[in-house]
């Protein structure tokens with residue numbers, strides 16, 4: 001028997017659920033081990049204290065009264081700050097969506113311009129080459 005096993009059996013010993021063999025082993029360890037004796041004393045003292053504590057029982061009709069009050073209580077209205085926060089969140093989402101769309105549109109326009117510029121530049125180069133060939 002070791003201390004860990006002995007202390008694991010505290011609850012069973014308290015309830016009288018240890019069989020004869022385990023009870024003997026448990027008592028033999030407790031007789032030799034001061035630490036477990038102290039632990040057992042604290043354990044039983046704690047349970048005695050709990051046993052002396054007055055049990056708190058709900059008064060008659062407590063559940064019915066509580067349920068009735070829950071049914072009668074109107075759902076809380078959203079507070080003023082809650083509404084402000086909702087509108088601020090909506091405004092933020094709308095702004096972000098608009099900004100993202102505008103940036104995307106600008107990028108698309110720049111790409112189109114770049115393609116047009118490239119094409120025009122290619123044609124100009126081509127015509128310059130043809131023109132210079134005419135001079136030869």
Ligand SMILES: [Zn+2]
Pocket residue numbers: 002003004006029033034035036037
């Ligand atoms: Zn021990």
